[in-house]
Amino acid sequence: MISGEQYLYKICTPIGHRPYPGTTLSFIRDADQTLFEDRQYNNNELTELRDILNRVPDIALVIYGSSAWNGFHTFFLPNDKAFAKVIDRQRIDREVLLAHVTGMNRVLFTYAWMYDGGIHYYPSVRFSSNIIEDNFKLKLSMRNITDRRTGRWDLYAVSEVYERYSQFRRGAVWAKILVPNIPVQNGVVHIVDNVLGIVSNTIDQLLMDNYRCTTLMRYINTIGQIVRNYFSATGGLVTFFAPVNEAFERIPEQIERRLLRDRVWLEQVLKLHIVPAKELTSDEITNDTIVSTVDNIRQLYFVKGEWPKNNI
Numbered sequence: 163m164i165s166g167e168q169y170l171y172k173i174c175t176p177i178g179h180r181p182y183p184g185t186t187l188s189f190i191r192d193a194d195q196t197l198f199e200d201r202q203y204n205n206n207e208l209t210e211l212r213d214i215l216n217r218v219p220d221i222a223l224v225i226y227g228s229s230a231w232n233g234f235h236t237f238f239l240p241n242d243k244a245f246a247k248v249i250d251r252q253r254i255d256r257e258v259l260l261a262h263v264t265g266m267n268r269v270l271f272t273y274a275w276m277y278d279g280g281i282h283y284y285p286s287v288r289f290s291s292n293i294i295e296d297n298f299k300l301k302l303s304m305r306n307i308t309d310r311r312t313g314r315w316d317l318y319a320v321s322e323v324y325e326r327y328s329q330f331r332r333g334a335v336w337a338k339i340l341v342p343n344i345p346v347q348n349g350v351v352h353i354v355d356n357v358l359g360i361v362s363n364t365i366d367q368l369l370m371d372n373y374r375c376t377t378l379m380r381y382i383n384t385i386g387q388i389v390r391n392y393f394s395a396t397g398g399l400v401t402f403f404a405p406v407n408e409a410f411e412r413i414p415e416q417i418e419r420r421l422l423r424d425r426v427w428l429e430q431v432l433k434l435h436i437v438p439a440k441e442l443t444s445d446e447i448t449n450d451t452i453v454s455t456v457d458n459i460r461q462l463y464f465v466k467g468e469w470p471k472n473n474i
Contacts, residue, residue, distance in 0.1 A: 181345035186237045187227030189346055190215065203341050207241035207353070214245075214254060221259050225289055227348075232294070233266035234349040235287065238302070238319045238337065240357045247362045253329055254357065256289075261321055261330070261359035263287045265296040269349050272317050272342040275304035283322060299324055300359060304339070309374065310408065317342065321358035324445070330359050333443045365393050365402050374406040381410075384422060385429050392436050392456050401437040401453075403462075433457045 180201050182189050190208050198204040205212075215222040226237065239262065248254060264270065265285040288297035301322050308315040319337045323330045337356035344351040356362070369375045369382075382389050393400055410418070421428045436456040451464045 182347075182351075184346065185227050185229070185348045186235075186239075186346050186351055187215070187222055189344070189351060190226065190239065203344050203353070207243070208239060210242045210245040211239055214259065218256055218259065221256055221289065224292070224294070225260065225263055225287060230348050232348075234269045235266065236264040236268055236270040236284075236302070236349055237346075237351045238262045238339075238354050238358060239351055240337065240354055241340065244337070244354065244356050248357055248360055249362070253360055255329075257329070258357065258359050260289060260297070261286050261300050261302075264302050266294060270302075270304060271350060272304060272339065272352070275317065276306050278304070278306070286321070300330060302358075305336070319352060319354050319358060323359070331361060331441075333361075333441065335359055335361060365400070365404075366390060369404060372406075374408075375404055377407045377410040378405055381421070381428060381432065385425055385432070388429055389432050389436075392433065392438070399439055399441060401440055401442040403435040403437075405435065430457065434460060434462075437462065 182201075183197070184192070190205055190212050192205060195204065215226060225235070228235075245251075245254070263286060265287050268284045270284070283301035283303045285296035285298045286300045286302055288295050301324065303320045303322065305318050305320050306315055307318065317339045319339055320334050321337075322334045323332050335356065335358050337354035337358055339352045340355055341353035344353075363371070369379055393402065413421070421431065433456045437453045438456045440453060442451075442453065447464050447466055449464065449466055453462050454460075455462060
């Protein structure tokens with residue numbers, strides 16, 4: 163017992179990854195692969211990020227290469243496959259790089275976020291005129307998504323834009339954390355599979371990449387191109403409430419068989435999940451929100467509750 167309230171424990175093995183002996187910038191740029199021996203991580207998939215940081219030396223040195231004396235940060239580093247999803251590379255600018263870094267002295271390790279339930283968000287960093295400050299227009303968080311049937315869970319980094327600015331649109335961009343909790347001298351690093359802040363996927367791509375939407379994709383493919391046309395009928399300005407596999411499992415078997423036989427009825431059901439000419443984000447939805455669906459006959463009403471409790 164130390165000072166009456168704190169405890170010191172001796173343990174036989176280290177917890178988490180072995181720290182990297184340098185800053186985040188050194189971790190990204192390091193060409194000496196011997197430093198990564200006996201470690202569960204490396205920088206082989208960070209070549210695109212390395213090239214981008216070379217084009218903005220002030221961000222690279224002051225933020226990614228900052229010393230601990232200037233404060234600690236959490237760094238979400240997109241891998242090469244993440245950058246490959248961005249069609250227009252000109253969109254990856256200084257603001258996008260800053261969107262992957264939390265404000266000063268916000269060090270986020272994954273373990274603490276397993277049971278957070280989407281409650282806490284922290285500002286990203288803003289850097290202008292050599293001043294480092296918090297950016298409350300774009301906040302960062304982690305979210306745990308659990309498959310309640312299998313117990314399988316994934317942890318995601320989430321960038322939430324609360325006020326439209328620069329090229330950022332309101333709403334959230336999710337990136338799966340592939341390699342978590344790499345301690346560095348100026349904070350902690352998480353390697354992710356998507357570029358935060360930039361919307362790079364269509365509705366179709368999001369559904370195809372999500373293993374929890376396989377039943378929905380089967381239904382959409384049964385109808386053909388009809389539902390997909392609704393996704394783009396208003397120039398992409400559309401909200402789609404995508405039912406996951408668990409939702410379809412609640413449908414009685416005889417009704418599901420009828421749905422698959424009756425394509426007109428199936429189309430009518432799926433159209434109830436599409437809201438045209440509107441980008442509804444969760445912070446805009448209240449108990450008073452009423453929106454029309456794409457069939458112009460029925461409306462959707464909302465009851466806003468809490469984010470579902472995580473089930474690990």
